[in-house]
Amino acid sequence: MLTYIQIHLYYVIPPIITLGLLYGPLIGRRDIIKVLWLGLMATLWTTPWDNFILSHSGWSYPPNSVLVRIGLVPIEEHLFFILQPILLILLHCICAHTRLLPFDIKLSSVSQISKQEGSDKKDDDQRKELTQTLPRRPVAAALWGLVTLVGLGLVFEAHGITSHDLGLSTSSIARFELGLQTGLGQKAFYLGWILVWISPVIGWLTYLGARLTKADMTALWVGTIWLWMVDTVALRGGSWAISKETTLGLVVWRGLPVEEALFFLLTSHLIILSSSLISHLHSLLVLSPDLPPCPPRNPFSHIRLLARVAFKPTPLDTGVLEGLREAEKTLRKGSKSFEVAKLAFGREMRLGLVVIYAWCRVTDNLIDEPVQGSWSTSSPTDLDTVRRSILQAIRDHLSESYTPVDNATCHHHPGSRALGSLPQLTASERSAFDLFSAIIPRLVPIDPFLELCDGYDTDMRFLPSSSVNEAGKLNEDIANHLPIKTTDDLMRYADDVAGSIASAICYLAWSLLAVSTHGVAMNRPVDGFGYAATLHAARSAAATDSVEPRSTSQQHLRVIVAAREMGRALQLVNISRDVARDAEISRLYVPLSFFHSASSLISVLVPSLTSPASYAPYTLPILDLADDMRLNSKPAISQMPRTARGGIRAMIASYFEIAEAVREQRGEVDVRGVKVGRWRRGRRAMDAMWLGR
Ligand SMILES: CC(C)=CCC/C(C)=C/C=C/C(C)=C/C=C/C(C)=C/C=C/C=C(C)/C=C/C=C(C)/C=C/C=C(\C)CCC=C(C)C
Known part of the structure; x- marks a missing residue:
């Protein structure tokens, strides 16, 4: 038989150490805050629920499997509330590492930059367009609300509570609950309580705008399948046991009841969703000129700042988001050494480096190859004059970008006046300048x-x-x-x-x-x-x-x-x-x-x-x-x-x-x-x- 602590020592802690070593050089306060916040949330949210389930014998532990209990919950289980977030956060950091922005932000005006291509740009084209960075998702959240209601129906059924007992016989909730009479009785207990417990939190985060990208899904499935295997080993090894009376009796594979699989899938989903939301908020700090790019060291102030951004996300200049995509492309084409090495930096550093790199590449090309545009000239003297005027425009752009402006009242990209003397800029070159002036002057x-x-x-x-x-x-x-x-x-x-x-x-x-x-x-x-x-x-x-x-x-x-x-x-x-x-x-x-x-x-x-x-x-x-x-x-x-x-x-x-x-x-x-x-x-x-x- 394997004891509960052995399960941690053999199957939970080693992958954490491995992932920790792998990601170790990049673990900073942004990752620590995720662990602290999600460890705390998991403990606060799960402890009462776990005590309740144990008091109803939803699952149990053989004698000698656990060391000590706090209330009804073994200390190892409390440890699990923290170890699972650590494992999944590390996995998520690694899987989503290559993404420059954690979410796929839908640009409200993607076509704006391409409209600027060519020489017939109007002043209006240079006006900032704003994109909502954390659009609320009421429909997706409502689906989670529905899942919660299903869970509630199952819970009522498991506890034998009827609509009559609740005095809700005429309400629509009661009709819904009655409609769910499945005849499962007590067997619906564990499934119902899982859904009631976790779906509202997922629904709330989804409402705030949290979503999963492909990279997040990879982390979710790798993490979940690992936890399914750990759970199977523990159940087969007798570290804990799940009550037959309170479960459906269906299995995903031998030794893994459907409820257990759902439990680990949903808890992992919640952790990855929160982790990616927090990463997104951290990126917004770097991209929004009015927010501190580096979160405070004090964890309380850090959490307060993230909460403020989550509840009142600042819209971003669409040009900045589009410019980031362009800058990444420029980097991919331009430098093999940097393309590889940039992955050794955390996301926030990479954001800044990509912006600086794109600006350097574009300014260097403009000076080196002005003949490629409509500056085309055959006389060396002309070429020299053209180069000098380009260099002057670059210097002017710098000083204009570094002149403080009120972001709330300025509706143009900072530095756009100086670029007026470079009318032949392509859209991609222009976006490198705009991106630079939007992000770098407050950092460097x-x-x-x-x-x-x-x-x-x-x-x-x-x-x-x-x-x-x-x-x-x-x-x-x-x-x-x-x-x-x-x-x-x-x-x-x-x-x-x-x-x-x-x-x-x-x-x-x-x-x-x-x-x-x-x-x-x-x-x-x-x-x-x-x-x-x-x-x-x-x-x-x-x-x-x-x-x-x-x-x-x-x-x-x-x-x-x-x-x-x-x-x-x-x-x-x-x-x-x-x-x-x-x-x-x-x-x-x-x-x-x-x-x-x-x-x-x-x-x-x-x-x-x-x-x-x-x-x-x-x-x-x-x-x-x-x-x-x-x-x-x-x-x-x-x-x-x-x-x-x-x-x-x-x-x-x-x-x-x-x-x-x-x-x-x-x-x-x-x-x-x-x-x-x-x-x-x-x-x-x-x-x-x-x-x-
Ligand atoms: C039956 C079975 C399963 C078995 C037997 C026994 C055992 C093994 C048990 C176990 C258990 C466990 C592992 C548990 C776990 C749990 C968990 C992990 C949970 C979790 C939870 C979480 C939560 C609640 C979260 C939440 C989150 C939130 C709220 C977030 C938010 C966010 C926001 C607002 C944004 C901003 C930021 C800041 C403020 C930071």
Whole structure:
């Protein structure tokens, strides 16, 4: 015979530990609150019911199966009220992890963005459309109400209560209950009480707007089937017994009565429904500008905040929701390393990262390839002018987006005025800008993005290909026209384009995952980074001197300095992989000091004239530099919020796999760069996430 505690020790706790280890690096206060809330709800809701069922001998425990009882309920059963939510919440977190938004929100005006395609946009097109984020579901809830009534009918029948006893003989409820006379008598007891007990709660959550996606259904069925098997083992092993008098006598399989199956199906349904509703509310905190993106650490305040959003959900700008879908597509097409590594971040971080990534990708493309749109121009001077005006528009968009507006009264996407000077934007490009300005300015200071613009400026200082080819043929001193001459220039450039983004990731993590700073409005964590302007102007640890020692700001500054170094290291990996590809567009990021002669420089920069004997003298030293910087800055990761560490490590590891691949080719690259398979990146990312390597 198996005792009740053995059932937990063998079949309930091990899967919890396994799932906990799997999801461990991402377990944060948002998951803890689910466990606390649902553990508490389950205990409060189930304890009186369980005592009642036991007092009517609905089920029982053989002597020696249980340790101690509180009232009639064994302590192991109280443990089960908490273990079942933990098991299912972990399973749900894992199954629904890849979804950027927990619910499928039906957009009320999905077509709005596609209407903006083309150059004949009207000002009205840029007006915000709002989408209800948690639409109530009265019809689905009413069905659960009906199930409750069926349960009530069965309960009356089991207890032999007639409509006459209740004095309801003329009411419709009484007629309904009479209609349910099934002749089951006491056998309807357990089924009836299950339905009466749990259906109203499911119905209420359904009314609030909770719903299950495919991922939620997967978690529900995997969890339920596991619990069915545990229950079967326990019933066959004699850990508990179910009364034949109070059940229908039907089984799903040998040892699993229908009522037991329904019990575990409905309790799991309730837990997964609540878990997905709470995840949805957490996502709304990030997406709604007037709510705190990071819930408070105090569990009571956290619960109060979620309840407030659940009962009064704020509608969202439809453009933001549509933009998120576009941004995910951009990411899928754009970056293999990030596409894999992003999964190592929790949902809230991923939301911010996807938005930043889409903005970076779109702005980079606009500067690099303006010829693809109706900016098309053949003269290099024109092209340069067009690029400069695009860069100016990007900077203007940034400053407009960072100018505080009253969301309640502003009916346009913030920053849309500046985009007026980019009339050729496609719908997808425009949505990346709108998304950025709706979400990022309250989380991350403007400084990293202005630095990125400085990086674009450097890119624009390269001569166009036609001029480089000409100069190469004439053997002119093209070195004078290269913006990156020294290692310092290279570092400055890498800092602008990648150090900046690394620091943006730090700010994002603190805004979304860390406790809010005192004295800062919770819905604008960006105001807590008052040191950012000084730090970004100085770009060094020297800026930390101006900040009070041992303060949070002081720690942040040290981490940002290290993060920038890591960002630079990643950019160096990029540069060595793309040395041949960049030459195709006449760009050379390798410092001039790496070349022995003018001809070796021309062979790399204009390979169409004389291809270089080897790329290794340029790629390998840059990778060595990157390795040193990585080693130097890596320890600072442990000072980031815990749930951001795995993702950051995974991103770095997956990127440095490119460096490994270049080394495996002894530093030789071609215009195709190097290929690193998805699995290889994934494996490295997993190692980094779970083992911290
Ligand atoms: C016969 C049989 C079955 C056997 C023998 C003996 C045994 C084994 C027993 C067992 C038992 C158990 C396991 C039990 C369990 C139970 C449970 C889990 C229950 C659950 C419950 C839950 C609940 C009530 C929940 C609720 C929820 C809610 C209300 C939610 C809400 C939400 C909202 C409002 C949103 C917002 C948020 C916040 C506030 C946080």
